[in-house]
Amino acid sequence: MKITLDNFLRAEVLEGATKKEPKDGIIKEVNLIAASDLAFPSDTDRYELTVEVDGESYTWLANKTSLKTFVTAWTDESDEWIDKTIQLYALDQNVKGEIKSVVYAKVK
Numbered sequence: 165m166k167i168t169l170d171n172f173l174r175a176e177v178l179e180g181a182t183k184k185e186p187k188d189g190i191i192k193e194v195n196l197i198a199a200s201d202l203a204f205p206s207d208t209d210r211y212e213l214t215v216e217v218d219g220e221s222y223t224w225l226a227n228k229t230s231l232k233t234f235v236t237a238w239t240d241e242s243d244e245w246i247d248k249t250i251q252l253y254a255l256d257q258n259v260k261g262e263i264k265s266v267v268y269a270k271v272k
Contacts, residue, residue, distance in 0.1 A: 173215055173222035175254035175265030186251035186270065189215040194242035197225075211242070217252065230269040237271040 173189075181187035193214035199206045202225075211231060213224045226234075238244050250269040257266045 171221060171223050173217070173224035173252070173267055175267060177217060177220075177222060178252055178254055178267065181253045183253045183255070183268075183270070186253040187217060188272075189217045189250050189252045189269070191245045191248050191250060192216050192221065194245055213245075215250070215252070224267060227266065227268065233270055 178187045191213055195212045197210050197212045199209050202210060210225050213226050215222050215224050234242075234245055234248075234250075238248065249272050251272055252267060252269050254265045254267050256263055259266065
């Protein structure tokens with residue numbers, strides 16, 4: 165039995181997916197989370213997507229780069245994104261002075 169400690173979409177879930185060799189995911193839900201309800205300090209609200217990868221559902225706080233990609237490809241109405249296939253990958257980046265793997269998406 166697979167033990168799951170949380171359902172957040174992390175680079176490890178993508179099993180080494182890169183921009184050239186991404187992993188497919190399907191957007192299942194989009195919610196706006198108020199900055200005050202986030203588990204970390206933030207001055208801005210964030211969009212939380214439920215994404216299905218390999219039959220498992222994960223929560224992903226999408227970054228602006230990925231959100232802009234979706235808006236350009238589809239529309240700024242997030243209801244239109246539901247059941248769309250996206251391609252996910254991770255990049256190592258400097259985040260507030262620390263190197264972290266950041267999940268990005270592009271459209272198919």
